[in-house]
Amino acid sequence: MKALIVGCGIGGPATAMALQKVGIEAEIYEAHNDTAEGVGSFLNIASNGLDALRTLGAHRQVMAAGIPTPKMVMWSGTGKRLGAVDNGMPLEDGTVSHTILRSDLYRIIRDEATSRNIPIKYGKRLQAVSDGKTSVTATFEDGTEATADLLIAADGVHSRTRTQLDPNAPKPRYSGLYSFGGIVKDPTITGEPGVYNMVFGKRAFFGYTVAESGETWWFANLPRKEGDVPDDWKPVLVDAFKHDDNFSADLIQRSPVELALPIHDLPPIPTWHRGRVVLTGDAAHATSPSSGQGASLAIEDGIVLARCLRDDRDPFAQFEKQRRARVERVVEYSRRISNSKAAGPVGRVFRDLMMPIFLKREASDLSWMYRHHLAL
Numbered sequence: 001m002k003a004l005i006v007g008c009g010i011g012g013p014a015t016a017m018a019l020q021k022v023g024i025e026a027e028i029y030e031a032h033n034d035t036a037e038g039v040g041s042f043l044n045i046a047s048n049g050l051d052a053l054r055t056l057g058a059h060r061q062v063m064a065a066g067i068p069t070p071k072m073v074m075w076s077g078t079g080k081r082l083g084a085v086d087n088g089m090p091l092e093d094g095t096v097s098h099t100i101l102r103s104d105l106y107r108i109i110r111d112e113a114t115s116r117n118i119p120i121k122y123g124k125r126l127q128a129v130s131d132g133k134t135s136v137t138a139t140f141e142d143g144t145e146a147t148a149d150l151l152i153a154a155d156g157v158h159s160r161t162r163t164q165l166d167p168n169a170p171k172p173r174y175s176g177l178y179s180f181g182g183i184v185k186d187p188t189i190t191g192e193p194g195v196y197n198m199v200f201g202k203r204a205f206f207g208y209t210v211a212e213s214g215e216t217w218w219f220a221n222l223p224r225k226e227g228d229v230p231d232d233w234k235p236v237l238v239d240a241f242k243h244d245d246n247f248s249a250d251l252i253q254r255s256p257v258e259l260a261l262p263i264h265d266l267p268p269i270p271t272w273h274r275g276r277v278v279l280t281g282d283a284a285h286a287t288s289p290s291s292g293q294g295a296s297l298a299i300e301d302g303i304v305l306a307r308c309l310r311d312d313r314d315p316f317a318q319f320e321k322q323r324r325a326r327v328e329r330v331v332e333y334s335r336r337i338s339n340s341k342a343a344g345p346v347g348r349v350f351r352d353l354m355m356p357i358f359l360k361r362e363a364s365d366l367s368w369m370y371r372h373h374l375a376l
Contacts, residue, residue, distance in 0.1 A: 001309070002148040004029060004138050006126050007155035010105060011281035011298030013113035013120075015154060017056045018306035020116060021376050028118065029138065029146065031125035031155070041181030041259055042217055043289065044069065045105065046088045046097045048372045049296025053109075055303055055376055061108045066100030067211045068194050074355055077201035079245035082355040087196055088292070089370035097292065099196075099209060099217060105295065126155065129164045131275040150276045152305065154298065157264050159283035166271040172264035174226045175288050175338045177205075179263050180237060181219040182255045189216045189251065199248060200352065204240040205341035206248040218251060221290075221341050226262050233257045263288050265335060268328050273316035280305060285327040290341070291334035293369065297327055303374045330369060 001024045005012045008030035016026040045053075045062060053059035070090065074082040088097040114120065125141040129151060137147045153161030157172045191197065191210035199206040208218040222240055230236050234257040241249040266286040272279050281298030304322050308315035 001025070001150070002027070004136070004146050004148045004151045006138065006151065006153050006161050007031075007159075007281075007283070008110065008120055008122075009154065009156060009281075009298075010109060010295045011302060012154040013109045013118065014053075014056060014058075014299040015152060015280060015302030015305060016113050016118045017058065017109075017116060018302040018376060019309070020118065021056070022306045022310040024306065024309060026118060026152075027146065027148070028113070028120040029124035029126070029140070030120060030122045033123040041179075041219065042099055042101045042183070043105070043295060044087070044097055044099055044292030046292050046296045047091050047095055047370050048088075049293075049299055050095055050098065051091055051372075052296065052299040052303055052374055055374055056112075056299075058109060058112045061112070062100060062105060063095070063098055065104045065108060066098035067209070067217075068096050069099045069196055069209055070096035070194055071192075072196040072198055075197060075199045075246070076352045077199060077244040077246075080352065082200070082352060089367060091371075126160045126164070129161065129277060131277055136276040150278070150309075153277065153279045153283040154281050155283055157266060157282045157286035159279065161277065162269070162279055162283050165274050165277055165279065166269070169269045169271060170267045172266050172286060175263040175265060175335070176223055176226075177221040177263045177288075177338060177341060178224045179219065179221055179261045179289065180233065180257060181217075181259060182252075182257065183215050183217050184251060184255050185213075185215045186251070186254065187214060189247065191216070199244065199246055200341065200355075201241055201244040201246075201248065203243070204237070206241060206244070206246070208248075208251070216251065218248075218255070220248070220252070221263070221338075223341075224262075229260070233260050263338065265331055265338075268331075272320045272324070278305070278316045278319065285324075285331055287327075287331045287334045288338045289334075290337035291330055291369075293330050293334065297330060300372070300374055301327075303376055307374075307376055326368075326372070333369075 003026045005028045019026045128139045130137040136151045193212045205221040280301040308318045312318040
């Protein structure tokens with residue numbers, strides 16, 4: 001059996017490695033002409049994602065490149081401590097969630113796939129999919145084609161494959177937030193390494209952690225009408241945080257602010273697969289970054305799909321059966337967190353009053369997310 005994988009982000013190479021483990025050949029086709037090294041800010045790879053990478057034999061390099069971030073402390077914009085909670089749950093061996101540059105995570109997983117002789121072809125933007133009785137053919141915008149036994153879409157929240165599979169599929173929905181991030185080395189900023197400080201500001205959300213190296217990794221979520229993009233984001237962000245009782249505005253003022261991305265997720269879509277084509281990762285169930293689960297779910301998908309292809313007569317249906325409820329639960333959980341970041345004046349008061357209760361309840365209820373072990 002041979003598979004075409006459309007998309008070489010995080011999920012594409014991870015899926016290819018999982019397929020290889022069950023004896024299925026895979027080729028990856030990436031729309032962009034270049035690799036994604038140096039692209040993007042940083043992300044959380046949760047303990048369940050690291051556990052999935054361990055199943056693929058690719059977790060050590062990721063952990064070495066990231067920084068352990070096992071704790072979160074919540075603050076209001078007035079400087080009030082709202083409570084603390086674990087950033088996920090540690091695995092039985094003590095492995096905790098890590099924060100890693102997206103480009104480093106991408107590079108490590110891509111290089112691992114390449115070292116296992118998995119071919120990756122760049123500049124292959126999908127144009128059409130032709131699904132036949134015995135094979136499926138992908139046609140790319142450069143006029144080339146590729147044919148295999150099945151096609152796996154790992155082409156993200158704005159998936160072209162999803163549109164090919166179901167032109168009436170729900171569109172990605174804007175969360176109301178733009179996301180920013182940066183890394184600053186400033187000896188005047190102090191904090192406990194490994195602890196994320198999450199600030200529900202008066203007009204925007206701010207988070208940061210201080211690494212043992214002395215670098216401060218920060219991100220911001222700004223409520224904004226989609227498409228309302230200024231010539232320079234820095235003064236807009238500084239203005240959003242200048243009335244909060246913390247150093248967020250000063251830190252942003254001293255930071256380069258280059259990356260601004262509108263945050264989207266995906267409502268439940270009716271069609272995950274048809275014929276020889278199946279959607280995975282963000283193409284099937286994009287979640288906002290508020291849960292820190294996007295990359296982890298994509299890696300999990302690859303393992304489950306490989307297992308279903310090996311073990312089941314109707315593998316795509318079984319894949320959907322095993323994954324849909326879990327991933328849609330994560331999407332909804334993440335959406336609730338995103339909504340709390342954009343609360344209005346009345347909502348902020350209620351949120352700050354209820355946050356300690358919410359944190360205690362969530363801390364005892366999240367084993368379903370973080371203790372989800374997958375084997376091949």
